[in-house]
């Protein structure tokens with residue numbers, strides 16, 4: 001296993017990349033092959049991969065990761081408003097800002113472990129959320145959310161210092177003489193970041209994020225992180241100062257969240273505080289454990305499944321249900337609709353909560369573990385078959 | 394020269410005086426056994442050496458530097474490794490990884506991130522880990538999850554984790570408890586072998602066969618204090634020791 | 645001076661709610677060793693017990709009176725709550741007292757719910773990692789709040805205190821401070837109610853053998869199980885008790901804060917902070933910290949303070965928690981050895 005693990009990793013990476021790049025074709029049979037949804041898969045995949053670097057490897061359960069996602073989004077939108085609609089500066093800036101933010105929160109939160117750590121991160125995220133709605137309104141635009149707007153007319157540009165609620169500056173774009181009609185769309189050196197180009201931009205970053213996460217998991221650093229999860233005490237008696245490792249993992253996963261937040265803004269240039277709410281933090285936890293915490297593919301799988309079902313379930317309404325159950329007699333039809341409608345449309349969160357419970361109760365290792373079990377069973381069956389064939393022959 | 398000096402150490406747990414004006418000197422390069430009835434405070438003493446506990450009063454000096462107030466990883470970096478009374482290993486990692494982590498900690502210091510370096514790229518550490526596992530008879534199992542090892546194998550793995558660090562001072566808390574006779578003898582041979590490298594060892598042991606095969610000096614602990622100290626021959630004949638054991642048993 | 649007293653008073657009712665929730669959290673945590681993220685949902689369920697109770701007793705009889713016509717010419721509908729039809733004036737009084745009476749409804753409902761939840765779910769998580777406990781109860785909390793949302797809608801449903809305590813008490817006059825200190829009666833009632841419940845729980849733990857075992861269990865779980873005491877059944881009862889306390893707290897809080905489906909989560913996060921500040925496993929700490937943070941929060945929302953440190957009212961509780969966790973790892977009154985890593 002040691003000798004060829006690097007080759008196995010390359011194969012996994014290539015297969016993963018191929019799958020992601022071909023997703024618009026491969027996911028067609030599932031009705032999931034349109035850019036908006038594909039973008040979501042990729043973005044939340046990145047978010048979950050990053051979360052997994054912290055939770056999956058070290059076992060530290062953060063309940064505040066949505067704060068970094070939100071910060072990433074705000075940072076990007078500000079870049080769009082102030083400088084340019086080109087996505088590269090926005091993405092880089094978001095990663096840096098989220099990383100710094102994670103450094104501060106991690107520095108404090110990592111002084112404690114176990115459930116205290118969870119509560120500290122939750123407290124920080126709630127603080128950020130509350131502040132975004134109140135005093136930080138000049139930066140976050142409060143409940144309305146921060147949006148990209150039309151350019152401010154040149155003669156009034158000097159009046160604008162920092163309050164850009166209704167009009168934007170975009171100094172760099174202006175300097176290069178970019179002509180805007182109405183509210184502009186984000187671009188990558190002129191290529192519009194909506195539709196499939198937007199998806200492919202996210203997809204490339206997803207693959208890159210996956211590659212980095214894979215290298216981390218296979219590195220000395222990753223091994224130390226796994227050892228922290230396994231037995232943090234022993235590790236310190238072994239001469240390892242665990243806190244900087246944890247902080248590094250925390251910051252890295254915060255940067256992933258910042259990247260995800262930036263991409264949300266890239267595909268739809270607005271940012272709101274609700275992105276930072278703790279339910280959003282809970283969602284990424286669910287994605288990770290659903291797929292399998294500590295595995296490489298699990299978090300992406302989990303993110304994909306949840307976003308897929310969210311999309312399907314929340315779009316079903318009573319009319320759809322009536323059609324589905326139209327073959328039943330009226331009373332039965334009404335009962336069926338009443339029951340199912342609890343779980344779909346507005347009730348999607350109920351399904352989500354149930355999924356959460358079912359996974360934790362029955363499949364604590366997540367889908368990847370279940371999958372591995374199945375493969376193991378299958379393999380054993382084959383090998384016993386071949387053994388019996390040998391002995392009979 | 395004394396490599397470890399313990400002077401007038403006191404440690405209480407509520408009303409229990411676990412260590413009571415305890416003094417101890419360990420000479421460099423020797424194997425020093427600490428024996429005594431259960432609850433005498435032997436493990437507590439080791440806990441004070443490695444930074445798990447901080448005594449209320451007294452001093453613990455290692456190579457003329459105080460160990461008190463240092464973090465566990467700092468103490469380890471000074472060259473003190475410990476085998477715990479109940480095996481403490483990384484149960485979710487493979488046997489080989491268990492041995493490689495201490496080797497990295499030794500080679501790279503307390504904290505050096507190398508998120509880009511693949512584990513197996515450090516050939517010299519890999520080789521040494523395999524070498525140590527071979528000595529311990531665990532090399533066949535190097536890829537298995539360490540949680541699946543037997544109790545005796547876990548002890549040996551933990552010993553390997555300490556030995557790969559080439560510590561100056563090795564603390565062993567009942568290293569042969571739960572091992573078969575044959576394994577115990579192997580371990581004795583192994584520990585004898587490392588004495589030749591000049592590693593100082595403090596060994597807590599109930600098995601007198603092990604104690605007398607290994608120890609250069611023996612301290613007898615009872616109720617948190619050293620009641621007798623000397624060479625194995627001196628201790629063998631000491632009536633106080635016999636009384637302490639019997640008294641401890643009865644009390 | 646007046647302002648300070650007013651702020652203290654303002655903090656007391658909220659503090660009472662925090663204290664009651666934190667009390668249950670600490671109980672389940674200290675004895676069962678379970679981190680229950682659905683505890684806030686129990687508070688919310690209690691509040692909706694009050695809502696349901698009110699709906700139930702105000703079910704109306706509809707009679708068409710053909711002699712009177714509406715503006716549209718149809719027969720006038722005369723709606724009378726059944727309870728008034730059956731009991732006359734007593735029925736009217738009962739309707740008026742719907743919130744306090746709903747406690748009688750909430751207690752059995754919450755007890756049954758707590759017992760079922762412990763037997764059906766929590767029991768299986770005693771030996772699982774804390775992360776799993778957090779996750780499964782978090783899932784349950786979502787499920788509960790979504791079910792409530794499905795049946796009661798997303799909007800807050802106001803409930804009203806009995807007429808007799810509808811106004812405000814002129815506390816300033818009592819204390820000889822002038823007219824400026826007035827305070828809603830119901831909030832005073834809530835404070836008194838929470839004090840009584842807290843007192844009751846403490847008395848129960850202090851003076852019954854059951855309570856003795858529970859306290860011993862909080863100090864040393866292993867020892868108690870070694871004594872051969874049937875700990876399982878006691879765990880169930882403790883969990884039921886915590887659910888009842890949270891439920892009552894929620895039911896009585898409805899006139900102060902119109903309940904909606906996500907109030908549980910809002911209170912849960914704060915109550916966890918309260919538990920941490922008070923010290924994991926310390927009942928006294930939970931209560932003290934509950935009131936303390938309630939009062940602190942109300943001080944922080946004074947305009948004078950907000951003008952000095954903008955936004956402080958939004959974050960004061962979290963800020964206190966962070967400071968406490970970093971300086972006093974065991975919280976204000978936490979005991980050594982309880983839930984240390």
Ligand SMILES: Nc1ncnc2c1ncn2[C@@H]1O[C@H](COP(=O)(O)OP(=O)(O)O)[C@@H](O)[C@H]1O
Pocket residue numbers: 406409411429430431432433434435436437438
């Ligand atoms: N962390 C602790 N808290 C309270 N008492 C302890 C603790 N550690 C050890 N003790 C007590 O101190 C005494 C000495 O224990 P120990 O050092 O483990 O004895 P031994 O000599 O058998 O290794 C025992 O009575 C034990 O119960």
Ligand SMILES: [Mg+2]
Pocket residue numbers: 435436437478566
């Ligand atoms: Mg011992």
